Amino acid sequence: MEYKIALIPGDGIGPEIVAEARKVLDKVCEKYSHKFSYTEVLLGGASIDAHGVPLTEEAIAQAKASDAVLMGSIGGDAKTSPWYKLEPSRRPEAGLLAIRKALNLFANLRPAYLYNELRDACPLRDEIIGDGFDMIIVRELTGGLYFGARKTTEENGVRTAVDTLSYNENEIRRIAIKAFEIARKRRNKVTSVDKANVLDSSRLWRSVVEDVAKDYPDVTLEHMLVDNCAMQLVRDPKQFDVILTENMFGDILSDEASMVTGSIGMLSSASLNETKLGLYEPSHGSAPDIAGQNKANPIATILSAAMMLRYSLDLDKEADAVEVAVQKVLTDGFRTGDIMSDGCKLVGTKEMGDLIADAI
Amino acid sequence: MEYKIALIPGDGIGPEIVAEARKVLDKVCEKYSHKFSYTEVLLGGASIDAHGVPLTEEAIAQAKASDAVLMGSIGGDAKTSPWYKLEPSRRPEAGLLAIRKALNLFANLRPAYLYNELRDACPLRDEIIGDGFDMIIVRELTGGLYFGARKTTEENGVRTAVDTLSYNENEIRRIAIKAFEIARKRRNKVTSVDKANVLDSSRLWRSVVEDVAKDYPDVTLEHMLVDNCAMQLVRDPKQFDVILTENMFGDILSDEASMVTGSIGMLSSASLNETKLGLYEPSHGSAPDIAGQNKANPIATILSAAMMLRYSLDLDKEADAVEVAVQKVLTDGFRTGDIMSDGCKLVGTKEMGDLIADAI
Ligand SMILES: CC(C)[C@H](C(=O)O)[C@@H](O)C(=O)O
Ligand SMILES: CC(C)[C@H](C(=O)O)[C@@H](O)C(=O)O
Numbered sequence: 001m002e003y004k005i006a007l008i009p010g011d012g013i014g015p016e017i018v019a020e021a022r023k024v025l026d027k028v029c030e031k032y033s034h035k036f037s038y039t040e041v042l043l044g045g046a047s048i049d050a051h052g053v054p055l056t057e058e059a060i061a062q063a064k065a066s067d068a069v070l071m072g073s074i075g076g077d078a079k080t081s082p083w084y085k086l087e088p089s090r091r092p093e094a095g096l097l098a099i100r101k102a103l104n105l106f107a108n109l110r111p112a113y114l115y116n117e118l119r120d121a122c123p124l125r126d127e128i129i130g131d132g133f134d135m136i137i138v139r140e141l142t143g144g145l146y147f148g149a150r151k152t153t154e155e156n157g158v159r160t161a162v163d164t165l166s167y168n169e170n171e172i173r174r175i176a177i178k179a180f181e182i183a184r185k186r187r188n189k190v191t192s193v194d195k196a197n198v199l200d201s202s203r204l205w206r207s208v209v210e211d212v213a214k215d216y217p218d219v220t221l222e223h224m225l226v227d228n229c230a231m232q233l234v235r236d237p238k239q240f241d242v243i244l245t246e247n248m249f250g251d252i253l254s255d256e257a258s259m260v261t262g263s264i265g266m267l268s269s270a271s272l273n274e275t276k277l278g279l280y281e282p283s284h285g286s287a288p289d290i291a292g293q294n295k296a297n298p299i300a301t302i303l304s305a306a307m308m309l310r311y312s313l314d315l316d317k318e319a320d321a322v323e324v325a326v327q328k329v330l331t332d333g334f335r336t337g338d339i340m341s342d343g344c345k346l347v348g349t350k351e352m353g354d355l356i357a358d359a360i
Numbered sequence: 361m362e363y364k365i366a367l368i369p370g371d372g373i374g375p376e377i378v379a380e381a382r383k384v385l386d387k388v389c390e391k392y393s394h395k396f397s398y399t400e401v402l403l404g405g406a407s408i409d410a411h412g413v414p415l416t417e418e419a420i421a422q423a424k425a426s427d428a429v430l431m432g433s434i435g436g437d438a439k440t441s442p443w444y445k446l447e448p449s450r451r452p453e454a455g456l457l458a459i460r461k462a463l464n465l466f467a468n469l470r471p472a473y474l475y476n477e478l479r480d481a482c483p484l485r486d487e488i489i490g491d492g493f494d495m496i497i498v499r500e501l502t503g504g505l506y507f508g509a510r511k512t513t514e515e516n517g518v519r520t521a522v523d524t525l526s527y528n529e530n531e532i533r534r535i536a537i538k539a540f541e542i543a544r545k546r547r548n549k550v551t552s553v554d555k556a557n558v559l560d561s562s563r564l565w566r567s568v569v570e571d572v573a574k575d576y577p578d579v580t581l582e583h584m585l586v587d588n589c590a591m592q593l594v595r596d597p598k599q600f601d602v603i604l605t606e607n608m609f610g611d612i613l614s615d616e617a618s619m620v621t622g623s624i625g626m627l628s629s630a631s632l633n634e635t636k637l638g639l640y641e642p643s644h645g646s647a648p649d650i651a652g653q654n655k656a657n658p659i660a661t662i663l664s665a666a667m668m669l670r671y672s673l674d675l676d677k678e679a680d681a682v683e684v685a686v687q688k689v690l691t692d693g694f695r696t697g698d699i700m701s702d703g704c705k706l707v708g709t710k711e712m713g714d715l716i717a718d719a720i
Pocket of ligand 2: 197198227453456457611
C-alpha cells in the first residue's frame with residue numbers, strides 16, 4: 001500500500017533521530033512492499049528560522065494532507081538560543097501546542113515501561129522493580145490550563161497574571177473512553193488522577209469518568225489525587241496499568257514516570273484525534289547539548305514510528321517487526337551512551353539505526 | 361517564658377501523634393523552665409462532627425490568639441467516611457485550606473532529606489543517593505489554582521467547570537524572599553520551578569523571582585520547568601537545595617520529594633505568615649487505616665514541634681535539643697513499623713514518644 005507521511009525533523013537532535021526512524025521505515029517498505037512518500041514539515045525553531053513563526057498554515061495543511069505525522073523534537077537551549085528572545089507565543093514550544101490544537105490531537109498516549117535489558121538504568125531499587133513495570137499514561141492534550149484564556153494586567157503598578165483551567169464534559173468523556181478502550185487491551189485497570197478535593201474541574205472530571213466507567217464493567221476504575229500519584233510512581237510503579245489524567249497533570253506525571261523507568265531514551269508517544277491521523281514523537285526532548293554528535297538514542301523515535309504503523313496505518317505486523325527488531329538489538333547488547341552499561345557495546349545514533357533496520 | 365500553643369489533633373492518626381509531640385514539648389518545658397499552655401482547636405473531620413463545618417470562626421480566633429499552632433493531620437477515607445458525602449466546601453480538606461487563608465500562611469516550608477539511618481528505606485539506588493540529599497521545598501500556599509475563582513455551569517445539557525490560576529507580583533515577591541533568605545542559611549542555591557513556556561502566571565513568576573534575586577547576589581538562581589523537575593527529583597535529587605514554587609506545583613513536587621527520600625514518616629512542615637505565628641504539621645496524611653492502633657510514626661509531628669520552637673517561639677536551643685533527641689533514638693536503633701529494617705527494634709507510637717522525650 002501507499003502512505004503519505006509528514007516528517008518533522010524539528011530542532012536539536014530531532015533531524016538525526018528522525019533520519020534513523022526513516023531508515024527503519026524504508027526497510028519496512030522494502031520488506032513488506034509498501035510505499036511511503038515523505039513530506040518534510042517545519043515546526044518549532046526550524047520554522048522560526050525559515051518563516052519567523054513556529055508553525056505556518058502551510059505546515060498545518062501538509063500535516064492534514066498526510067496519513068500520519070512523525071516528529072523528532074523541538075526547542076533549544078532557553079539560555080542561549082535566539083528563539084527565546086522572542087515573545088512566548090512565537091517560541092518553538094508554541095508551535096507544538098498550536099499543531100496539537102490544529103489537528104485536534106486530544107489524546108496523548110505515553111507508554112512507560114522498563115526494558116528488562118535496562119534494569120540497571122532504572123533509578124529504583126531492585127525490590128521496587130520486582131518483575132518490572134509497564135504502564136501507559138493517557139493524557140488529555142488540547143484542554144485545561146495549557147489552552148485556557150490567559151492575561152497579564154497591571155493596576156497601580158502591580159502586575160497580575162491569570163491562567164484558566166477549563167474542561168467541559170465532552171472533552172473529558174472522549175479521553176476517558178480512550179483510556180478505558182486501551183485498558184481493555186491491557187490489564188483492565190484505569191487510575192484516574194485529579195485534585196478533586198480542591199478543583200471544580202477535577203470534580204467534573206471524576207464524575208464524567210465514573211459515568212464512562214459504567215460502560216466498561218470489565219475494567220477496574222480507581223481515583224487518585226495528583227499529589228499522591230506523584231508519590232506512588234516512586235513508591236510502587238507496578239500498581240499502575242493505565243493512568244488517565246488532564247493535560248498539566250499528565251505533563252508532570254508522564255515525565256516523572258518515564259524517568260522512573262530509567263528508559264527515557266526509549267519511550268515513544270502518540271497524539272491522536274478522532275480520525276486515523278496522529279502525531280508520533282519520542283517522550284524525550286531535543287537535547288541541544290548533544291545535537292549533531294551522533295550520540296542521541298534514536299530508539300524512542302523508531303518506536304514512535306512503530307506506534308504510527310499500528311495506530312494510523314493499521315500495519316500491525318509491520319509495527320510488531322519494528323518492536324521485535326529493537327528488542328533483538330538490545331538483547332544483542334548494543335547501546336547508545338544514555339543506556340550504556342558494563343559488558344555492552346557502545347554505538348552511535350547512525351549505527352543504532354542501521355542495526356535496527358538490519359534486524360527487520 | 362510562657363507561650364500559648366493551639367493544638368489541632370485532627371483526624372485519623374492525628375490525635376495519637378499530637379499527643380506524643382505534646383509529651384516531648386512538656387519535657388522541653390521542664391528541662392528549660394518554660395511554660396506552654398495548650399488550647400485544643402477543632403479542624404477538619406473533628407470539627408464537622410462537633411459543629412457541622414470543617415472550620416469555625418471560634419477555631420480561627422483561638423489560633424490567632426496563640427503564639428503557634430501545632431497540627432496532627434486531617435481528613436479520612438474518602439470511600440467510607442460520611443464526611444465525603446458532604447459537598448466539597450464542607451469537607452475536612454476545605455477546613456485546612458480555609459485556616460491557611462484565614463491566618464494568611466503564604467509560605468509553606470517542607471524539608472525533604474534522607475536520614476542516614478534510613479538509607480535502606482530510600483527507594484532510589486545507592487549510586488543515586490551518594491552522600492545523601494537534603495532539600496527544602498518552599499511552596500506558595502495561599503494563591504494560585506487552589507484559591508482562585510471556580511464554577512461549574514451547564515449549557516444545552518453540557519457541563520463545563522472552570523478553575524482560575526492567579527498571582528500578583530506581591531504574592532510572588534514575598535514567597536521568593538522567603539526562599540532566598542532560607543537559601544542563605546543553607547547552600548545558597550534556589551531552583552525556581554514554573555511552566556513559563558506555557559503559562560502567563562509562570563512568566564510573571566519568573567520575572568519577579570529574577571528581580572528578587574538581584575538582592576541576593578550570593579545565592580545562585582536557576583529556573584526549571586515543572587515537568588523537568590518531576591524527572592530531576594528522581595534522577596538526581598542531590599542537585600537541589602531550595603526549590604521555590606507556586607501552590608499546586610509545590611503540592612505535587614513536595615509529595616514526590618518526600619517519597620523519594622523514603623522518610624515520609626519523618627518529614628515536618630511549617631506554614632508561615634509575615635508575623636511570628638505559624639502552623640506546623642507533618643508532611644504525611646491522616647492514615648485512617650492505622651488510626652488508634654499505636655502504629656503511627658510520631659517523628660514528623662515531633663520534628664514539626666521543633667520547627668515551631670525555632671520559627672514561632674525563637675527557642676533555637678530547645679529546637680536543637682528535640683532534633684538531637686530524635687537523632688539519638690534513631691542511632692540507638694528504635695523504629696516504628698513504617699521505617700523498620702533488619703536488626704532494629706520495633707516500637708509503637710507511644711514508646712517512640714517516650715524514647716524521644718527521655719532523650720531530651
Ligand atoms: C513543550 C511543552 C509545551 C510540552 C507540554 O508541556 O505539553 C512538553 O513538555 C510535552 O510534554 O510534550
Ligand atoms: C488536603 C489538601 C487540600 C492539601 C493541599 O493540597 O494543599 C494537602 O495535599 C497538602 O499538601 O497539604
